[in-house]
Amino acid sequence: MRIVTLGPAGTYSHRAAGAVGEGVEFRESVTGIVEAVATGEADRGIVPVENSIEGSVTESLDALAEFEVAVVRELITPIRHALLAQTGDFSVVASHPQALAQCRSYLDAEHPDATLESVTSTARGVERAREDPDVAAIAHPGTADGGLSVLGEDIQDRTSNATRFLVVAPTAERSAAGGKSSLIVYPDDNHPGLLLDLLRPFADRRINLTRIESRPSGERLGDYVFHIDIEAGLYEDRTRAAVEEIETLAEAGWVRRLGSYDTEHVVE
Numbered sequence: 001m002r003i004v005t006l007g008p009a010g011t012y013s014h015r016a017a018g019a020v021g022e023g024v025e026f027r028e029s030v031t032g033i034v035e036a037v038a039t040g041e042a043d044r045g046i047v048p049v050e051n052s053i054e055g056s057v058t059e060s061l062d063a064l065a066e067f068e069v070a071v072v073r074e075l076i077t078p079i080r081h082a083l084l085a086q087t088g089d090f091s092v093v094a095s096h097p098q099a100l101a102q103c104r105s106y107l108d109a110e111h112p113d114a115t116l117e118s119v120t121s122t123a124r125g126v127e128r129a130r131e132d133p134d135v136a137a138i139a140h141p142g143t144a145d146g147g148l149s150v151l152g153e154d155i156q157d158r159t160s161n162a163t164r165f166l167v168v169a170p171t172a173e174r175s176a177a178g179g180k181s182s183l184i185v186y187p188d189d190n191h192p193g194l195l196l197d198l199l200r201p202f203a204d205r206r207i208n209l210t211r212i213e214s215r216p217s218g219e220r221l222g223d224y225v226f227h228i229d230i231e232a233g234l235y236e237d238r239t240r241a242a243v244e245e246i247e248t249l250a251e252a253g254w255v256r257r258l259g260s261y262d263t264e265h266v267v268e
């Protein structure tokens with residue numbers, strides 16, 4: 001199986017990908033990962049979608065709306081960040097924007113003068129720190145080799161920091177079996193009560209929503225795509241009926257069933 005995730009080696013996504021298989025290939029962006037699966041270049045892609053401290057990885061949500069893929073698994077992993085550098089004398093902290101945001105209080109308290117540098121992944125930040133003594137990285141402590149020391153451990157703003165990853169696959173592999181499902185709804189419409197109308201089909205059938213997120217459609221200001229996760233499988237009659245009702249409401253736009261899956265907790 002060809003598996004792609006966020007690289008270089010050592011990212012949190014790479015660690016989560018260990019639950020999917022061996023022999024991972026890397027991409028520089030989550031959009032590139034979802035695209036590789038949509039075009040048939042890869043069989044599975046692992047992307048972060050949501051963090052318990054920092055919220056959505058919006059690039060992942062937008063890529064799921066842009067490309068035709070299925071979601072086949074959901075992996076939740078604890079995230080524990082470390083600060084790594086050649087010495088304690090640095091002026092730049094480089095990491096993935098999510099990691100920088102998850103450690104905001106620590107950085108404000110311990111390194112208020114450091115310049116924060118966003119890079120494409122935590123592992124890319126570690127490469128920067130290996131090359132440049134003026135740069136520290138925030139990453140998994142296991143990436144501290146090649147002359148780097150761990151200057152701080154468990155530096156995330158809350159002890160419980162978890163990230164939710166989705167495993168994407170070609171649409172032919174979409175499953176209707178599972179206790180949770182993900183949908184994307186683009187109503188291409190705007191009227192008072194639209195959101196209420198979109199939610200009622202679930203409420204009427206006692207289907208619990210675990211998440212709803214709106215993202216700009218890119219078409220015009222105030223026009224949204226809704227990412228909806230529910231606690232029910234697409235195989236269930238009540239889910240089928242609810243989604244059919246939503247398809248009628250969104251007939252000017254589209255509804256995408258990404259798939260059903262069960263939550264897996266991955267602890268390394």
Ligand SMILES: O=C(O)C(=O)Cc1ccccc1
Pocket residue numbers: 006010011012013014048051079096098099120121122123163
């Ligand atoms: O950059 C990484 O290591 C990633 O996999 C993205 C990420 C960043 C911070 C927390 C979880 C995932």
